[in-house]
Amino acid sequence: MSLYPQKVPFVNLSLQHQPIQSQITETLGKIIERGDFILGQALAEFETAFAAASGVQYGVGVACGTDAIALGLQACGINPGDEIIIPANTFIATIIAVIQAKAIPILVDCDPETALIDLTAAETAITSKTKAIIPVHLYGQMVSPSQLLDFANRHNLIIFEDAAQAHLAEREGYRAGAIGKAAAFSFYPSKNLGCFGDGGMLITNDAKIAEEMRTLRNYGARIKYLHTKIGTNSRLDNLQAAVLNVKLPYLEKWNRDRNLAAQHYNTLLEPLKHKGIVPIANHSGSGHIYHIYAIQITEKSPIDRNTLQQKLAQEGIETGIHYPVPCHLQPAYQNLGNPGDFPHAETLCQQILSLPIYPGLSNTQIEQVVGAIV
């Protein structure tokens, strides 16, 4: 029945790996020969290169993005009981990390058009215990740096960026990770820059925070067997760092491809706006790196989100929902809020749909996806 016999997957990592596979296996082979697996040379190289690409001085590789936030907050001097403002509309890992750091997550609602944290709503969440704000650069779009700096300066807060979805994103002349005191990244395989397993990094311009992070990730020791902190074991493996070293030079091109794909989606979806099908707003132009391309299926739409998702699946088009249940309505986190507390986040969870996007997604595939929505 379809003009397009091909399926459209949600992501296709082999498209980006195939052209660089021999380069990767060669690099990995050398490390295996050297037996240089933990805190090795490839890691040191990647830490320097990724921090520099983000416009920041120091990088510290850790086991995953969640640890980059949890340990990073400790390295920034967050103490048990400190309150941290975070968006209700985020991946659960942001909250897990805050709780691991023994701080108290205070959720605030998001802007209904961009799905990013609403800094006006955040004003009302400030108390005498508020110590920091974690803006989440959701879907690859940064929270406005000027508004964030203004907010944090007025309330004397630490800005700790959750940039797990925003490698090299840009807005107002800043790159993701360069606004605040420190920032966390994830290299989970499907992130815009992903390794072949789990990985993460903290970046910062503060030498003391970087040093503290190096201590925390390595059993609380900078000098072997001298444990100045309790710390933990959370390091980015040298093999993973080597993969990331090969991939990093391609990242800007991959991000550009995603942004161009999003522009093509935007153009094709324009006529559907009057039917209540609306892309999540981009206020950062070419600086948005579209980790996720999400559309909102509003009440005005003749078809609801779940029905549309099933219809697309029947036509071979894979989609996702980021995220289907807001954090404060998850079974483990009901102390964070009640139904109705964060209405924009709750509505988005019911109405958003993430369309396929990845470097190498063709215009024909994008046309196929939009054709199936109409």
Ligand SMILES: *Cc1c(COP(=O)(O)O)cnc(C)c1O
């Ligand atoms: C992926 C992600 C994380 C967690 O990173 P992991 O490497 O999976 O631990 C944190 N925050 C956001 C917004 C993410 O998308």
